[in-house]
Each structure stands twice: as structure tokens, then as C-alpha cells.
Amino acid sequence: MPDLLFEIGTEELPSWYVTQGRDSLAAALGSALKEARLAHGEIAAFATPRRLAVLVSSLAQHSERRSEKRRGPAEGAAFNSEGKPTRAVLGFAEANGVAASELVVEETDKGRYLFALKEVGGEPASELLPAMLRSIVESLPAPRKMRWGEVETGFVRPVSWLVALLGNELIDVEVAGVKSGRCTRGHRFLSPGQLEITEPLGYRQALRDAFVLVDVDERRQATWEAVRAVAASEGLEPLEDEKLLDEVTSLVEAPFAVLGSFDDGYLELPDEVLSTVMVHHQRYFPVRVSGGELSSRFVSVSNNKVPDIAVIRRGYERVLAGRLYDARFFWDADRVKSLSQHAWGLSGIQFHGSLGSMAEKVERVGETAHLLVAPLKLDEAEQAVLSQALPIFRADLGSGMVFEFPELEGVMARAYAVAEGMGASVGGALEDGVRPKGPDDRLPANRVGALLSVADRCDKLLGFFAAGKRGSGSADPFGLRRDASGLVRVLNSQGWGETPRVFLEAAARAYESVKVTVDESVIDDVERFVWDRVASLLAEEGIGVHTVRAATHGGPAVIMAARRAHLLHGMSRAEEFSSFTTLYKRAANLADRAPDDLQVEPKLFQVGEEAPLHRALPLVRKGIAELIELGRESLAPWDLGHGPNTSLPPLEAPLAKVLQIKEPLDAFLDNVFVMVEDEAVRRNRLALLREVRDALRALGSLEELEGI
């Protein structure tokens, strides 16, 4: 069976799309082949900045042959009084391409019907492929497509050529004004012109010979090795940066690493400034002395193997020197003023529309933080750090460096604070107070920093919600979802026992101090929004939606909800668990009718099933308490969404304790009529069920669990 090669040649794709496009193409072709019932072997997919390609091994030459049975008219309506087929039958037969005499009668649930047996499939792959491949190009998913020339088909960047070969047979595909051929292109500069592919399996090698590494993993590996090798030539090592490596891999068709240098004098700049300039602006790899500090070297990965490497090295160095010159200009100019002087600049920076300036915002954050000092039990040293940090929190927003390099916010506050002679913990709090900046950013390490981060986020969420700026659907124009995720990640990683509501209410009070009233309903909305983030982060840890709902019910502290979710998730694997939750639900249903304040009175027990259930309660409570304690001990606070760092021990023993209630509860629910006439007895029985429910509810609202 022949192999299939399909390559979409394009103008340079955005680097973030290269691997995404490769995967989409493989997935789209895989499902199209499945739908067309074309059997095939492995699908391999490739991508460079100028192409997406798939290689399907051993593609069936024909789609699978099979017979399809289609139901026609009921037998009763099939023949007229003379025993001839009715018009309905003739029409049905014709529509299916069979003679009326070939129809068969079969018994079904609904009576006897006529059926047509039709042989389908067997279409040649070479006939199915043109339309299939065209529609894949036309509908390949991408976040943002463009049009070009007079072409109406959208693609991520203009399509320049197509290669479609089934074995050595050319498949004619025409899309976006381009006709498929046998020729691809090699490296733009090292192997210009057309490159004929004679057979699909030779694709990778043909391009390798033309200076293109089409396999992303191979190219990534080669890139990293090249970068390491040139750094090692001076006994140095490149900084490991997976994201940068991915990006660089997607910016070149073949990697050629070049070691360059900059003036040693720039090493006085903080390492983060140097790496930001090198990584974000130039896509260079910073290079350090083995295991130590940054050196005045960098590695740039060229997409071209040039005759004289000195020419491009000089170019790289000159651009970097210009940028470092700017950075040092800001570093020097910013330090002429103190951070408290920079903080004055915050009154000139808008926070958002009606919500005032950044200066006012920072003041509210300070107020919120003060309100939380007591509940979070900050010690004296921490309080001292807080009061030093607050007046200059986010002051670096007013600095030239952060204006030029916004991603350095926080980092510069720390650097400038330390340069002013402030302690490392104040610097750490200032830096951590703006973390996490994104889903992959690290969390505050410092409790004061964590408090600032939480207070800042609560302030923003409340303010934007109160101003009616909430975003909708999947759009997150104000970054509120990102901020709420950051908020719950910080809360969980700190293991703080206060509920999100406590933090939000503190932030709402801070708004009062500037005479803005945040309605209770706004707090409610933000609280719900925050819990949605908890749910979504827990989902990323593999916890099902029902378990999350059960665990988060009632809005406990985030760490509590997260631990309960993992406990319930662990317990749900036990076999008895589902029958147990069913029982719980029955008890909880009735318990809802119980008067809240009533104590169970054993003297009122009338039948044999009441006392055993009552006696089981303390044991159950103990089992539950043990489970929760187990969760507390074995699940140290973690970065929510990334999974706990440790796992739960086996839960069988404490679970068995809890499940001891199953037998008496079963007996009670099956044999005792709760809603008896006698009010005292009835209320007593309801109260007993309520206690059962409340004991179990310490694990969460179990009625939310699936299967109940």
C-alpha cells in the first residue's frame, strides 16, 4: 500500500503556531481518513516556519467495502391488492439503486419492514483525497486567519505551494489559488528553488539534504545541542529556557548557533534585566558561568549558515548593545530617584476609568492588607516588612525601566529597593506582590508578598465587577480570570484557613474608606467567579466536576476545598463508596426537613433501628475527622492546578470507619417510617438524620457527587 505525503508550504508562520498547526493538521487528516474509511498506518507530522506536513504510511487504496442496510416502507404498505409493489417501494428501491425485487423483509421491534442491502465503499483513495485535502486546508483550525491577494480562503499566513503524493502518484489539490505539485522548497537561502520529492518516504531526507529539519523534535534537539556547543567552546553554559527553545525552534528551518558578547560593564544590571532584553526582545540565549552568574556572552540561533559568521555576529552584538544601552540608561536614571519618589508618579497612572489612579489603588491595597494582618496572624517581623513595603508597593510602575520593559514590574521594585539599602525581605515582598503574572509564573514565596498579591487582586476584581467590566464568554479583556486564578493559587499555596469571602470583604471595606460602596451582590458575584477558578484549576488536576462541586460547597477556605476534593476523589475509587453516597442522599433529603436546633433524644427512640444509628455517629465523626486530618498531613499546601506535591496514603482504614454507618443507616431508612404522626418522635428521627448528614458533610456536600 502506498504512503501519502501532504505538505502545505506557506510564508513564515507565527512561531507559536508551528507546532499547533502541525498537530491540527495531523488530527484533521486522521479524522478525515477515518470518516472516509480509508485504513492507514502511522501518521507522522512535521512543521517548520515555512511548512506543515503529514506523512501517512500504508494508506489503503480503496475505502473499506461494507454493506449498509437501509430501512424502507413497512411490509403492510409495500404491496397493493394485486401483490405488486407500491409506488413508495419503487421509489425507495430506486433511491438506493437496487431493484424492487432485491428488497428483503425483516422483523424489527416495530414490525416487519422492507430493507435495501447496499454495497458501499471501495472508492479509490486517489479520488477521495483531492476534496479531502482541500477541505483540510480550508478548515484547519487556527486562532487567527488572514486573507491575501484575491484569495478568499483564510489561512494563518499565505499558502505558497502544496505537495500531495500518494506513492509516486500526484494527487491534484487546488486550494487558495495554489495547485499541488511534486515540488517542495528547501531552505530559503541555502537551497533555493524547487525540490522534487520522488516518493513520500524520502521527504524527510530530501529536506534534510536541502538544509531543512522538518521534524520539530529533531530540530529542537539540534538547536539545543548547537547552543550548548558554542557556549561550551568558552567553558560556559546557556540558561535553560524551554519556552525560548520552543520559540527559537519555530523560528528557524535549521539551527546555526552563534556565540556573541557584550560589554562587561553591563553585568552590573540585574540578571533579570539582562535576560529580559536578551530573551524577550532578541530571542538570544543568556549564557552563564557553569552553575553561576550571567556572563557577558549570549547565543543567537541563526536561520542561515553564512559564509562569514563575523558579519552576523557583529549585527547581533550591535542590536543588543543598543538595547542594553537603553536599559542601563533607565537603570541609572531610575536610581536618581528613590522608590518613594517614584511612588508619587502613581497618581498620574490610571488604574481604570472610574476606579481612580494607581496611587489610590495602592492605598486601598494597603488598607486591605492591614485588615488582614490579624486574621492571618502576621508576626511582628512580617508586620514590619509590610509597613516598609506598602508605601512603595508597585512604585516601580513609575520607573523608566518598567515603562520600557513592563514584564520587569516587581523585579525592578526589588532591585531598586535593595539598591536603596532595604532588606531582602522587603524586596522579596515587593517583587512577589505582583506574582503570579501568568499561569506558569511562580507564586509568592514570602507571606507578606502573598498578602499583597491577594489584596491587590481582590481590589481589582471587586472594582471591575462593581464598574460592570466583567468580560464575557471566553474573552478575558481585563485579565480578570487570570487574576482570579492567581488569587486562588496564592491562597492555596499559602494554605490560609480564611475563606475567599474574608479577603473579598476586607477589600470591599477598603473601597468604603475611599467612599466607594461595593454592594454585597458584587461581592457575591466575585466570590462565585473565584470559585469557578478553583473548579477549573482542580479540573486541571484531574478532579471531576461533581467532586469539585461537592468539595467546594459552602465556600470554605480554598485549601480546605482543595484537600476535600482530593479526599473525595481518592475515596470515590473504593467500591462501597457509591452505595454509601446513595444512602447519604436519602438521609440528606429527609434531614432537610429537620428543625435546626433540635438535639436527638435517645429516650424517644421507639424501634430497634434508631439506637444503633445513633451509636454509630461518634465513630463516623471520628472517621471523618481522621480523613480530614490525613488530608491536612499528607497534602501540604501546593500550587493549585499543578497537583499536590505529595499524594494521599491509602484511605481504606478511615473510610471503613465512616462506612460503618452504612449498615445501621440502611436498616433505619429501609425499616423505619420517619414521618409518623407523633410530632416528638418524628422530629427526633429527623434530627437523627440531620446529625448523620452533618457529620458526613464535613467532607463536602456529597449529594453533588455523580451517580446519586
Place this chain on the structure above:
Amino acid sequence: MRFQDLILSLDRFWANHGCVIATPHDTEVGAGTFYPTTFLRSLGPRPWRVAGVAPSRRPADGRYGDNPYRFQYFFQYQVVLKPSPADVQEVYLQSLYQLGIDPSRHDIRFVEDNWESPTLGAWGLGWEVWMDGMEITQFTYFQQVGGVDCRPVPVELTYGLERIAMYLQGVSHGFEVEAAPGVTMGDLRKQFELQHSAYNFEHSDPDLQRKLFDAFETEAQRLLELELVYPAYEFVMKASHAFNLLDARGVLSQTERQNYVQRLRRLSEASARHYLASLEAESEAA
């Protein structure tokens, strides 16, 4: 290659590729994209090819001549090809040969960079072209201009002439670039840059600029109603420059700034609509 030779070479090159070589428009603009020959001609079905040097004014980018790369008055070389040709990247690379840059001896890359101009109601997708790590050209396929989808799609190439010249001449400041034999860019423009930086940041009269903006806006609207699209659009460009001066002076709050941007956008979009209507009227008359 001297600065003026760069321009002459590019003129020659693009003239040979079917472009009208346009002289710079005599109204202040932030970029050649504002030129009526770009903004208006990007709209509608008619093919169009134009190239030429585009002096650009960005008051906020002035640095009193201190920064080697940033000026409040600088030169772009701008090319618009509509519809965008299939071989536009290749043709662009050939144009570099004309400037004495052999792409095979350099690390030339097309790095994603998408462009958006809120004041023009315009956006496009494309790249910045890097040569050995330095951005030398912006490359944009316009998708929308004046709030209208472009059909066919024009491609715009904008060469950063000062940077290319600095590179070719091996000098480290834009003012050191030799413009003509024995004459540097500094000779031509140093005082101009210094005085305009002082004007933009310290001495422009914000009240006057606000009044001018209002007046230009009103005038543009009045002229659009008279279907005088070209004169109206001149006032849109003037209003845009008044806004840029206010912005550089640092007197606009964020909300106020946003408000000016919206007003400009409405003017640009109205100009685009009236221009397209005038095209239709013209073709009906014919």
C-alpha cells in the same frame, strides 16, 4: 551607500516592479500608512501599486537627538502592492540586493508582528523582517482599513531607512549617516530634531492643539457631507497630528486619550465609507 542613494535605489527598484513612485505628501503624518495613496487606495477593488519615501512625524518619539535610533521626524520607505502578489517575499529580498545587502550572507527572518492602528480603524497581519537581529522592515497584509474589509488584500512594506543606512555605513547614530557626499543627516536635521523635541515636549500649546483638533474634526465632517473626500481626509490627517502633539505633551489622561482615539477612528471610518461611495458613483457614471 549614502542615504539619498538608498532612496534612489528603492525608487528605481520598485518603479521596475510596476509601482507609481509617489512624492511625499505635504501634510504631517505619523507613518506613510496615513497617506491618501495608502489609506484610501487600499480600499475598493482597483489594483494599485505605489512606492516612495514617506517622512513621518511622531512627536512622542523625539529624544532631542540623544537616542541613536529614535527621532520625532524620520524617513520610512513605503511600498503598497494591491492585490498582494504571490512572490512578494522574494521580490522584497531582491530589493535588499539593490541596497547592497546579500540576504544569503545574513540571518534574515520574517518574525510575526501584527499591526493595528486604532485611529485608522485598520489592522493587518504580517512580520517584522529581522536582519542579524535588527528589525529593518515592517511587512503587513492589510485585512481592514477604515473599518472596511480589504478586497483584494494589499500588502504594505515599510523599510526603516535610517537603520538600514546605519547598518550599511557601519555608523552607530542616525545623525552620523552620510546623506549626500560630505553631508550627514545630522548636518541636515540635528537642530530641527532638537528644536522640535523641545517644542513637542515643552513648548507646544495644549489649548491651541485642542482647539485645532476640534476645528479640524468639524471641518472634516463638514467636507465629508459635501462629498469632498480628499479635502476632508486632509483634515483627518491634521487632526491626527494635533492629537499626536497633545499626546507627546503628556496632557491627556487615559480616558481623554481614548476619547480622542475614538474620534479619530470615527473620522477615518467615515472617510473610508465616503471614499468607497465615491468610487461606486464613479463606476456607475462610467
